[in-house]
Amino acid sequence: MALTTQSARTSVTSPQKASRRHLSSGRKYAWLTLNYLLMILLAIFFLFPTVFMMVSSLKTDENQLLQDLSSVNAFIPYGAISLQNYSDAFHRLPFGLYMFNSALIVTSTLALGLLVNSLIAYALARIPFPGRKLIVVVIVALIFVPFESVAVPLLLMVNQFPWFNGSTTWIDSYQIQIIPFIADAFSIFLFYQFFMDIPKAFEETALVDGASRWHIYWHIVVPLSRPVLATVAIWLILTHLGDFLWPLLATRGDTYRPLMVGMLAFFNQAPLRWGDVMAFASLIVIPVLIMFLLFQKWFLRSAASTGIIG
Amino acid sequence: MPTTTSTSVRPNKPGWRRKDHYTAWAFAAPAMILLLIFLVIPFFIAIYYSLTNARLVSGPLHTNFVGLVNYIQMLGDDSLHQALLNNSVFGLVMVPVQTCLALFLAVLVNQKMRGMAVFRTIYFSPIVTPLVVVAVLWSFLYNPGQGLINEFIKTISFGHLGPYNWLNNPELALPAIMLLSIWQGVGFQMVVYLAGLQGIPESLYEAARVDGAGRWHQFWHITLPQLRNTIIFVLIATTILSFKLYSQVEVMTQGGPENATATVVWYIVHQSIHNVRVGYASAVAVVFFLILLIRVIPILRSVITTKERES
Numbered sequence: 215m216a217l218t219t220q221s222a223r224t225s226v227t228s229p230q231k232a233s234r235r236h237l238s239s240g241r242k243y244a245w246l247t248l249n250y251l252l253m254i255l256l257a258i259f260f261l262f263p264t265v266f267m268m269v270s271s272l273k274t275d276e277n278q279l280l281q282d283l284s285s286v287n288a289f290i291p292y293g294a295i296s297l298q299n300y301s302d303a304f305h306r307l308p309f310g311l312y313m314f315n316s317a318l319i320v321t322s323t324l325a326l327g328l329l330v331n332s333l334i335a336y337a338l339a340r341i342p343f344p345g346r347k348l349i350v351v352v353i354v355a356l357i358f359v360p361f362e363s364v365a366v367p368l369l370l371m372v373n374q375f376p377w378f379n380g381s382t383t384w385i386d387s388y389q390i391q392i393i394p395f396i397a398d399a400f401s402i403f404l405f406y407q408f409f410m411d412i413p414k415a416f417e418e419t420a421l422v423d424g425a426s427r428w429h430i431y432w433h434i435v436v437p438l439s440r441p442v443l444a445t446v447a448i449w450l451i452l453t454h455l456g457d458f459l460w461p462l463l464a465t466r467g468d469t470y471r472p473l474m475v476g477m478l479a480f481f482n483q484a485p486l487r488w489g490d491v492m493a494f495a496s497l498i499v500i501p502v503l504i505m506f507l508l509f510q511k512w513f514l515r516s517a518a519s520t521g522i523i524g
Numbered sequence: 525m526p527t528t529t530s531t532s533v534r535p536n537k538p539g540w541r542r543k544d545h546y547t548a549w550a551f552a553a554p555a556m557i558l559l560l561i562f563l564v565i566p567f568f569i570a571i572y573y574s575l576t577n578a579r580l581v582s583g584p585l586h587t588n589f590v591g592l593v594n595y596i597q598m599l600g601d602d603s604l605h606q607a608l609l610n611n612s613v614f615g616l617v618m619v620p621v622q623t624c625l626a627l628f629l630a631v632l633v634n635q636k637m638r639g640m641a642v643f644r645t646i647y648f649s650p651i652v653t654p655l656v657v658v659a660v661l662w663s664f665l666y667n668p669g670q671g672l673i674n675e676f677i678k679t680i681s682f683g684h685l686g687p688y689n690w691l692n693n694p695e696l697a698l699p700a701i702m703l704l705s706i707w708q709g710v711g712f713q714m715v716v717y718l719a720g721l722q723g724i725p726e727s728l729y730e731a732a733r734v735d736g737a738g739r740w741h742q743f744w745h746i747t748l749p750q751l752r753n754t755i756i757f758v759l760i761a762t763t764i765l766s767f768k769l770y771s772q773v774e775v776m777t778q779g780g781p782e783n784a785t786a787t788v789v790w791y792i793v794h795q796s797i798h799n800v801r802v803g804y805a806s807a808v809a810v811v812f813f814l815i816l817l818i819r820v821i822p823i824l825r826s827v828i829t830t831k832e833r834e835s
Contacts, residue, residue, distance in 0.1 A: 246637065253632060257646045260707065263661040264649050266672075284670030330554045337551035341544050349552065356559060358816040359567050360768055362789045363809025366796050367569035368562060397558035400764065407753065427547045441719045448715060449761075456655045456771065459793065477656050495657035502652040507645050 264499065265289055271492035274298045279489055299493035306483065306490065308468055309497065312476035316455065319391045319472055324450050326396045328443055334397075335405030336431050340417070350406065356399035362459065368394065369463055386466040395454060401446045408442035409435065444509070455502075473498055567813075574807035579800045587803075594807035604808060607779075607786040608815075610698060614787065615766040617702055622762045623755070625706065626713030631743070633714075634721045644718070648711035655708070659775035662704045666690035691777055694784040701772050701785055708772075709765065713758045720754030721747070760823060767816055788812050 266288050273279040275294040282288045303309050338346050338353075372384040372394070384390040416438065417430050436443075458474040465471050471479075477498075480491055574594055578587045598604055633644045650658065665673050674687040690700040728746050737745070748755075770789040773779055779786035779794065786794075788808065796805035 249632065249635065249637065253643050256629070256632075257643060260647050260650055260711075262672075263658070263665065263707075264653060266664075267653075267657065267661055283664055283667070284672065284675060288672065330558065334552040334555035337548040341548040341551070343545045343548040346548070349556070353559070355817060356563055357764060358767075358820065359563060359813055360789050360792070360809060360816075362768075362770060362793050363806070363812070364563060364566035364570055365793075366802050366805070367566040367573065371566060371569070393558070394562035397555040397562070399559065399563070400761070402555060404757065407757065411753065427544070427551070431551075441723065445716055445719060448712065452651060452712060455652075458656060458771070459774075463797075474654055474656055477654065491660065495654065495660075498657070499649070499653050503645060503649055506648055506652065507641065 262289070267492050267499070268496050271299050271489065271496045272296070273489055276487055276489055299487075299489040300497065302487070302490045303494045303497060307476055307480060307494070309476070309494065311468060312471060312473045313497075315388075315470060316472040316474075319388060320451060320454055322388075322392045323395050323454055324447055326392070327398060327401060327450050328446060330396050331398055331401040331446065332405045332436070332439065332443070333431065335402050336409055336435055338402075339406050339409035340414075340435075341427065353399050353402050353406075357403060359399075365460060365463065372464075385464060386470055388470055390464045391461055391470070391472070395450075398450065401450065404442060404446050404449070405439070408439060412438055570806040571810055573803050574810050576803045578803040578806070590803070594804045595811070597804065598807060598811065603783050603786060604788075604791060606783040607788045607791045610783075610785065611767060611769070611787050613698065614702065614705075614769055615763060618705060618766045619759065619762045621706060622710055622713055623758050626710050626758065627717050627751075627755075629710065629714040630717035630721055631747070634718055644715075647714055650708045651711040653708070655771040656775055658704065658708050659772055662700075663691070663776060666700055668692070692781050694782045697777055697781060697784045701769075701776065704776075705769070705772060709762075713762060716758055716761075717751065717754055720751050724750045756823070760820070763820060763823075 269289055269291050270279050270282075272291050272295045273282070273293060274296045278293045282290075337343070338350055369385075372390055374382070375384045376382050377384060377387065377389060381387070412435065416434055420430050420434060456474060458478060461472050461475045462478070465475065468476075477491075477494060480494055573587075575589060575591060576587045577590050577593075629647055633640050633647065653661075665671050668674060668687050668689040671687075671690075673690070677685050678687065688696055690696050724747065728750070729742055732742050732746055768789055769787045770793065773785050773787055773790045774793070777785045779790055789812075792805045792809050792812070795801045795808065
C-alpha cells in the first residue's frame with residue numbers, strides 16, 4: 215500500500231524530484247531496520263525483569279529457580295514447569311479477596327476522582343467567579359504537600375469519623391482507602407490546563423442557546439477531554455494501585471486489604487517460596503497489561519481525533 | 525487567536541452571571557470540601573504537631589508544646605541533610621533523563637509501523653508492575669554473588685569489571701535505585717507524550733515535507749513546539765515524583781547503606797511511624813513542603829501567566 219502511494223506521488227513530480235524520492239526509499243528501508251533494531255533492544259531492557267518474573271512463576275522446583283537466577287536460565291522455562299505456584303497463591307492467601315478489594319478501591323477512586331476533579335477544574339477554567347484565582351493558587355500549592363507527611367494526622371482524624379452503618383471509626387474499611395483520595399490537586403491542575411486550551415467557540419454557541427453549564431460540561435467538554443481523562447486515569451491508577459503505606463496503616467485484617475499489602479503479607483508468611491511470590495506478582499501484572507493493550511487504542515485514537523491537545 | 529476577545533463579547537446580563545457563580549461554586553464544592561478535610565486540615569494538624577513533642581503511641585493527650593525545638597533540631601540533623609542532598613541528586617538526574625528518554629521512546633513508537641502497540645505495551649509494562657514486586661526482582665538482579673547485572677557487566681568487560689555490591693556500596697546504592705526508577709517510571713511519561721504527539725495535526729508535517737524538511741528539522745520545528753504544554757506537564761510530574769521517592773527505598777535499602785539512599789519522605793515516614801517521633805517528622809514535612817514550593821514556583825508561575833495571556 216505504501217508503494218502505490220509512493221509511485222502515485224512520484225508520477226506527478228518532476229523527474230529530478232522523482233530520483234530523490236527513489237533514493238530516499240532505499241534509505242527509508244535502512245531507517246526502518248535501524249528503528250526496529252533499536253526498539254527490540256529497548257524492549258529487552260524493559261521486558262527482562264518481567265519475563266524473569268513470569269518464567270520463575272512457572273518453575274515449581276524452588277531450588278532450580280534459585281540456581282537459575284544467575285544465568286540466562288532465569289529466562290528459560292524448563293525443568294519442573296507447571297501452574298502449581300499459581301494454585302498455591304490462591305490457596306495460601308485469599309488472593310481473590312485482595313483482587314476484589316483492589317479493583318473496588320481503584321475503580322471507585324477513579325470514577326469519583328475523574329468526575330470531582332474535572333468539575334472543579336471546569337469551573338476554574340471557564341466560569342468567571344470571584345476568588346477563582348486564589349483557589350487555583352492554593353490547589354497548585356497543595357500539589358506539593360507530600361501525602362506521607364499528613365498520613366499520621368489523617369489517620370488520627372479518620373479514626374474518629376462515623377460511618378453510615380453506625381461505625382464510629384473508618385479504620386479497617388473501604389471508605390478509608392477511597393474517600394481521602396478522590397480529590398487530587400495534581401489531577402485538578404491537569405484538567406485545568408487542558409480545559410484552558412479548548413477553544414471557547416465550542417461552548418459559546420451552546421451558551422447562547424441557553425444550555426446549562428452542566429449540559430456543556432457533560433456533552434461538550436467531557437467528550438473533548440478523553441486524552442486528559444486517560445492521562446489522569448493512568449496517573450491515579452499508578453499512584454493508588456502500588457500504594458502500600460496507607461493501606462497497611464489503615465487496615466487491620468484481610469477483609470479490606472488490597473493486593474499490595476497482601477503481597478507484603480506473603481513475604482512474612484513462612485515458608486517463603488519465591489515461586490509463589492512470582493506467581494502472585496504475575497497475577498497482578500498480567501490483567502493490568504491486557505487492560506492497557508485494549509485501553510491505549512481507545513485514548514490515543516480519541517486524542518488524535520480531537521486534535522486539540524498540545 | 526479568535527477566542528481572545530470572546531469573554532468581553534459575551535452577553536452581560538447581571539442575573540445570568542450571578543447564576544453562573546452559584547454553578548461554579550457547586551462544581552467546585554465537592555473537590556474543595558474533600559481537599560479541605562483530607563489534606564488541608566491534616567496539614568495544619570501537622571504544623572501544630574511540629575511545634576510539639578507529639579508521639580504516635582501516647583496520643584495527643586500527653587503532648588506538650590515545645591515551640592521551635594523541632595525546627596532547631598533539624599539544623600544539626602546530619603541524616604536529614606543527607607536525605608535532602610540525596611533527594612536533590614535524585615531529582616537533578618531523574619528529571620532530565622526521564623523527560624528526554626520518555627520523549628525519545630514516544631517518538632519511536634509513534635511511527636506508523638507494524639507492531640507499535642506491542643512495543644508501547646512492553647515499554648509501559650514496568651509501570652504496572654507493583655513496586656514491591658519490582659523491588660524484589662531488582663534485588664535479585666543486583667545481587668553481588670549471582671545477580672544477572674554483575675554477570676552481564678563481567679561478560680561485556682571480559683571479566684575486568686565487577687562484581688559490584690550494588691545495594692550495599694554507599695557510592696553505588698543511589699545510582700542503582702535511579703536505574704530501577706528510570707526503568708520503572710519512564711513508561712508513564714512516554715504515554716503522556718504519546719497522547720500529545722497524536723494530537724499534533726498531520727497537516728503540519730505534510731506541509732513541512734512539501735517544503736523538503738528532514739526528520740530532524742520536523743522534530744525540532746514542529747514536534748517540540750507543539751508539545752510545549754505536554755513537556756511542561758512531564759517536567760512537573762517527574763519533579764513531583766522524584767521528590768516523593770519512598771517505596772523503592774523502603775523495600776530495597778531502608779535508606780542505607782550509611783543513609784546513602786535515604787530520602788526526605790522516607791525519613792519522614794521512618795521518624796513518624798518507626799521512631800514514633802511525630803512532632804519532629806511533622807516539622808521536617810513542613811520545611812520540605814516549603815522547599816518544594818520555592819523550587820517549583822518559577823515553573824508554575826510561567827505556566828499560569830502564559831495561560832492567562834492566552835485566554
